[in-house]
Amino acid sequence: MSQNEENSDDVQSPPVLKASVHDIRYFVTLLRAVNFVNRATVRVTSSGFIVVVEEARTLLGTAYIFSGVFDEFTYNSENPPAAPPDSQTSDQDEDEDNAAFEVPLNTLIECLNIFGTAGPSASAGNSGGKYKKWKEDSDHEGDEEADAGGRRRQSSSSKGIDSYFGSAAGKGTGMRMTYAGSGYPLTLLISEDASGPTTTCEITTYEAEPHLELDFQSDRMVLKIILKSSWLRDALSELDPSCEKLTFVGNPPPTGGAAAPGRQRPHPRAANGNTPMLRIQAVGTFGSTEMDYPNDRDVLETFECTKPISFTYRFAHISRTLRALQSSTKTSLRIDNEGLLSLQFIMPSPKSRPDEEGTIAFVEFRCLALDEEVG
C-alpha cells in the first residue's frame, strides 16, 4: 500500500501533522480521559489536537489538547491555501481549517504505552508522597506502573505542587507523531530515552464520519457550578454501582439567587437554607443516596442557578467521566434548560503553571438528560 511510502512526503508535501513531545504522560492522560469508546475522531487544527468520542448518541466526550502541550506542533492544511478556511470546513463549532480522521483510541494509547512508561498520568491529581512514589515507579519500574496505570484505580484528591514542577526534570518517554494526510496512517515514533530503544508504530486511520453534535448555548444555561473535581469525583465514586440513574438538583441560592451575580461574589457561609443548592441523588438496588452540597465557597466556587431544576442522567454515562475527573483539578458543570449537561474538566499540565495560556488542556463531556418519565 501507499502507506509505507511516506518518505516521499518530504519531496511532495509536508505532512499534515507533525508533533513531538519529550514526555508523553500528559498526552496519554488526556487521551485516557476520553477512552471509553474505542473509535475516536481526531481533528487537527493549527491550534491543537482534538479527540472526540461519542456513546449511545447521548454522551459526547472531547479532549482538547492544545498545541502548547507539545514541544513541537506543525499543522499544514491539506486544503488549498488559497481557499478561505471558514468556507471549507463543515463543522459548525470549528471555524478553523482542520484535518479530521478516525483512529482506534485504545490502540493509540497502547502504542504510546509500549514501554510501559505512559504512567498512570503524570499530571493526575495526586498529592504528596503517593505522587512522588508513582513518578519514581514510572521511571524505574515501567511495567508494573503501566498495569496500575491502565486501571487507574487509585488516586488522591488534592494537587501537590510537585505536579507542576515534578516531572519537568524527569526523563520521560518521548514521542514524535506524524500524519501525512488523508489515507495515511498515524505514525508514532516512541523512544524511552536518547540511548534506548525506539519504536515506530503505524496506526491505521479511517475517514472521519460525522458524529453527534451537542451544542451548549450559554444563553440557555440554567445552572453553572465550578467546583473542585475531588468533590464530584468522591460523590460519583461513593455511589453504588448498581445505581441506574443519577439526578442533579439545583436550587437558586437563598440570597438573591435570581440575580445570578458574577463568580467573584462570595457566598455567605451561613446561608445554607433548607433546600440544598446542589443535590446529587441516585437510586440503586439496595437503597438511595443523596448528597447535598451547601452554599460554601470552599465547596462550590461558583454557583449560578436561575430556577429550581432537576435533571436525570444515566449513571453509566456520568461515570464515564470518572477517569477524567481523577486527573483534573477543577470541574465546571453546566446544565441548559433542556437538561443538556456540560462537564468541563481542567487537566493540569505537569510542565506549566496552571494559568499559562494555551498549554492547559481540558476535557469536556456533554450528556443529554433522560426524558422525564410520564405520569
Next chain:
Amino acid sequence: MQATLDASALKPFTKALTCLSRYGEDLAIYATPESLSLSTTNSSKSAYCRFKYARQFFSKYSVGTKDAWVDVDEDDDSQAVTGQLLTKSLLSILRHKTVEKSVERCELSIVEGDGTGEDQDGLESKLIVRLHCKHGVVKTHRLLLLTLTSFLAPGVPDSTNESHLTVGPRTVKDMLEQFPANARSDPQLLWNFAESEVQVKTFESSLDAKGRSELSTELTISVDEFDLYDVYSTPTTIAFHLREFNATIAFAESMSLALDLRFTDPAAPLFIDVEGDNADTLFVISTSQVPGAHVPSQAPSNNSKRRDREETPNARIKKSAKVVQRADAATMAQVARSHVAHATAAFTVTPTVIPTRTRTLFLPASSQMSAADEQVLRETGLGVEDMTAEELTMMLEGEGEELEEMEDVTFAATQSSDDQKFQPLFED
C-alpha cells in the same frame, strides 16, 4: 432508632463491619434502649459473630419514637428495633476512602415503614446513614431494611470443663501466617493444647478441590506466648476452620485488643471474646470432630459416621455443628435482654452435661475409639484408657443386655439434657 457516631467512633465501627462482612452476608441489627447489636452467621451457620455496642459508645443514642429522646423503661423490650440488610451495602458506604478523610459525624437511624417518617414513599423500613462531612456537605444513604425473620443465638458453653486462654492478636497472627488461607481454600487447623506448648498443624482432612492433600505444616509455640493459659485438661485438641478465625484475628489486631478463647471438649464450639471500650464482641466458631487426635494410628474414616448414627440426638458432636440456634420472636427479646444485663453470665450458665459414665458404655459398640471417647475414658478414671478397643470389648462382653437397657436411658437423658441446655437463656 437513632445513633450518632463521631469520627473517632466511626473507625472501630467500620472495622467491626469489615469483620462481620467476613463472617456472613447478612447483617442483623438489634437495637434496644441500652445497646445496639450487630450480628451475623456464615452461610453454613458454623460461625457466629456479634458486636454489641453500649449506648455510651455513641455520642447520641435513642431507641423509640422521636419525642422519646429521654430514657425509656429498660425492661420494655417492645422498644427493640430490628432489621436485616446486606453487610456489604452498609460497609461500602462507611469504608469508602473519602469517609475517613472528611466525615465528621455519622448518623444512623432506622425509620420504620409507617409512612409517617421523613421518608414519604412507602411502607419499607429503612436504615438511613447520614454522613456529615467537612464544609457542610451532607450525604444521605437510605438502605432498604428487611424484616429480621429469624434471630440466631449461639449455644451456651459448658463451664465445668472450660478451658480459658488469653492471647494477643499479634501472636496468633504470626502463627497463622504460616498457614496460608485464600478465598478458595479454607483450611482447618488442629490445635493441640498441651502442658507447656501449643501445637498447631494442618488438619489431615484439608484437601484441595482435586482431592490432593496440600502442604502440611506443623508449628509449636510455647505456652508463655499466652497471657493466660488455663486448659482444663491437657492435652486437649480442637480443630476448626481458619476463615472466620482469621477475620477475628484481623479485627482484634486492628483494634489492638486481646482475644479471650474459651472452649470445652473437642466437639463444642470455640468462643472468642474481644472486649473493648463500650463494645462487647463475641465470636463463636464451631469445631470439627477430631478423629484419633491422640492416637494418630487410629484415624478411622468410618468412625465418625458411626458415632453420628449412635448419638444423633446430640447435634453438637456432629462435624461442623451449627453454633447458633433459631429462636422465635418471643424469646429473642429475652435473649437480648439477658445479654444486656449479664453479658457473660448468659454464656456461663451450666447446662446439663451428658453423664460421662454412660458415655463409656457406648464404646464397645464401636470397634475403634475417637479422641473424644478417649478423653472421656480418661476422665472416668477407670484406668481403661490404655486398653485397645478389642480388650475393652472383651472386658465388657456378656453385659450386652445391660448395655441395651442403658442405651435407651442414655438417649432419653441426652435429649432431655438438650432441652435443658438452652433453657437458662430463655428464663431470666
